[in-house]
Amino acid sequence: MAVTAVVGCGWGDEGKGKIVDALAAERHARLVIRFNGGPNAGHTVVPEVDGSDKPAWSGVVFRLHQVPSGVFTPGCVCLVGTGTVVDPDGFLRELAELEQHGVSTENVLLSDRAHLVLPMHRDRERLLEQAREQLKQGTTLQGIGPTYEDKMARIGLRLGDLLDGEYLDEYLPFLAEEHSRRLGALGGEPVSAGELRELCDRWAQQIGHRIVDSHPLVQRTLREGGDLILEGQLGACREIDWGIYPYVTSSGATAAAGAAGSGVPVTAINEVIGVLKAFSTTVGEGPFVTELFGAEADRLRYAGESESEHEFGATTGRSRRCGWFDAVAARQAAALNGCTDIALTKLDVLDGLLPELQVASGYEMNGERVEYVPSSTRRLKYVTPVYETLPCWKQPSRGARTWERLPAEAQAYAKRIEQLVEVPVTYLGTGPARLAMAKQTT
Structure with a gap:
């Protein structure tokens, strides 16, 4: 081996x-x-x-x-x-x-512990890069940094969470409120918990069979x-x-x-x-x-x-x-x-x-x-x-x-x-x- x-x-x-x-x-x-x-x-x-x-x-x-x-x-x-x-x-x-x-x-799989890049992560990265003005970092604006930020702050969503509807019902309102606060401080739009739930349900249907421990x-x-x-x-x-x-x-x-x-x-x-x-x-x-x-x-x-x-x-x-x-x-x-x-x-x-x-x-x-x-x-x-x-x-x-x-x-x-x-x-x-x-x- x-x-x-x-x-x-x-x-x-x-x-x-x-x-x-x-x-x-x-x-x-x-x-x-x-x-x-x-x-x-x-x-x-x-x-x-x-x-x-x-x-x-x-x-x-x-x-x-x-x-x-x-x-x-x-x-x-x-x-x-x-x-x-x-x-x-x-x-x-x-x-x-x-x-x-x-x-x-057919052999492409996803770890259930990997974190999800959500639309508000891309919004946050775009707004942060604009706010830096002369201190721009030249990111790809794919939302990577804010996703890892959520991971380290222990508030992120993981792929395995897509398969747990009860958890999503419980957690998404908090996540939407937290990101609405963050985006609002940068002049962004609020995040809808309902739209997040619809997105998670669609993803669960489309990629759920590939998510594994x-x-x-x-x-x-x-x-x-x-x-x-x-x-x-x-x-x-x-x-x-x-x-x-x-x-x-x-x-x-x-x-x-x-x-x-x-x-x-x-x-x-x-x-x-x-x-x-x-x-x-x-x-x-x-x-x-x-x-x-x-x-x-x-x-x-x-x-x-x-x-x-x-x-x-x-x-x-x-x-x-x-x-x-x-x-x-x-x-x-x-x-x-x-x-x-x-x-x-x-x-x-x-x-x-x-x-x-x-x-x-x-x-x-x-x-x-x-x-x-x-x-x-x-x-x-x-x-x-x-x-x-x-x-x-x-x-x-x-x-x-x-x-x-x-x-x-x-x-x-x-x-x-x-x-x-x-x-x-x-x-x-x-x-x-x-x-x-x-x-x-x-």
């Missing part, structure tokens, strides 16, 4: 969905669990099958926001875990899109064996405790959070794959040490052979901020996660892009060299990167499935990142599709 946590070691958008899809298919995973976040995630997956008898979905670009990326592996149970927050309407739209392409969703499922899988994959959302650089606070997500995004958010004992995790892009990107506000601007940023933003590969958010469509690879942030993220391996994605988009590439191997602050990410986000604004220059490669790495097929300069780039991050670069993404991945075995 192998339990693998796949986590972001950047600011999100590293390609975790691609890695989870590829590993689940290769290993015939028995269970894949999304352990944090909600519809703010945007995991772009291009499942691909070799041979002449391909399913209709092979090669199609999917953007998964809540459904785990193991959904394309036959027989794999895909659990939206306890640590997530769920927007049922968005979840239903995802299922419908998958089914339209012939993907079976996940503990027996997880324990049975661990006991009987088979590969289990924990799929994280966002990355350590925007993690609630270790990210560039307050420009962070509202949930834990590390491998340790993967244990808590899935119900898998932390001692059962025997592999942690940290996913990094071959250059840095982020969406949202906050300091970004290696950021490029203008034409330099656009070269990275629009690199790739198809529009789906360009650097725009899969959830919001916002343009991603782009910069050189930040080895300081990556090394700290890998250490926090206890990474055993690195998956370096989008190596192929650098093919012949520039004569040379830059890698930030250190920071400078107040005239001194710094080898870590300062805990103060305000201080991080004044950090400057210390760059190394590496040659780019002219020969294509696109579609390479073996280490030997990679250009020598691409191998050297991956090896230098491996040295700086202090974790082996085992997987190298050479295209958006599942099979476009090389593995370093030496």
Whole structure:
């Protein structure tokens, strides 16, 4: 039995969905669990099958926001875990899109302990972001933060509550009154308990058969064996405790959070794959040490052979901020996660892009060299990167499935990142599709 946590070691958008899809298919995973976040995630997956008898979905670009990326592996149970927050309407739209392409969703389940994203959560987030004025955080406005806020304040609704009509009768009037008070303070409209009840009843009818107590499922899988994959959302650089606070997500995004958010004992995790892009990107506000601007940023933003590969958010469509690879942030993220391996994605988009590439191997602050990410986000604004220059490669790495097929300069780039991050670069993404991945075995 192998339990693998796949986590972001950047600011999100590293390609975790691609890695989870590829590993689940290769290993015939028995269970894949999304352990944090909600519809703010945007995991772009291009499942691909070799041979002449391909399913209709092979090669199609999917953007998964809540459904785990193991959904394309036959027989794999895909659990939206306890640590997530769920927007049922968005979840239903995802299922419908998958089914339209012939993907079976019968094994997609929801933990009864996961919390519900309600309409007033999106209203509150929108009003809070407006109220911040010059202090905007650049959220996705999906209601994620307010949902976790309710969870931590112990007033939230969980998916399992949808199946308990008596509890809803008792609790919804209080919840509506509390949120009416909060929204009213920000100039919002009151919340109707009756409308909330109608919404809950509809959701219970539509997704009630997918809601399960996940503990027996997880324990049975661990006991009987088979590969289990924990799929994280966002990355350590925007993690609630270790990210560039307050420009962070509202949930834990590390491998340790993967244990808590899935119900898998932390001692059962025997592999942690940290996913990094071959250059840095982020969406949202906050300091970004290696950021490029203008034409330099656009070269990275629009690199790739198809529009789906360009650097725009899969959830919001916002343009991603782009910069050189930040080895300081990556090394700290890998250490926090206890990474055993690195998956370096989008190596192929650098093919012949520039004569040379830059890698930030250190920071400078107040005239001194710094080898870590300062805990103060305000201080991080004044950090400057210390760059190394590496040659780019002219020969294509696109579609390479073996280490030997990679250009020598691409191998050297991956090896230098491996040295700086202090974790082996085992997987190298050479295209958006599942099979476009090389593995370093030496």
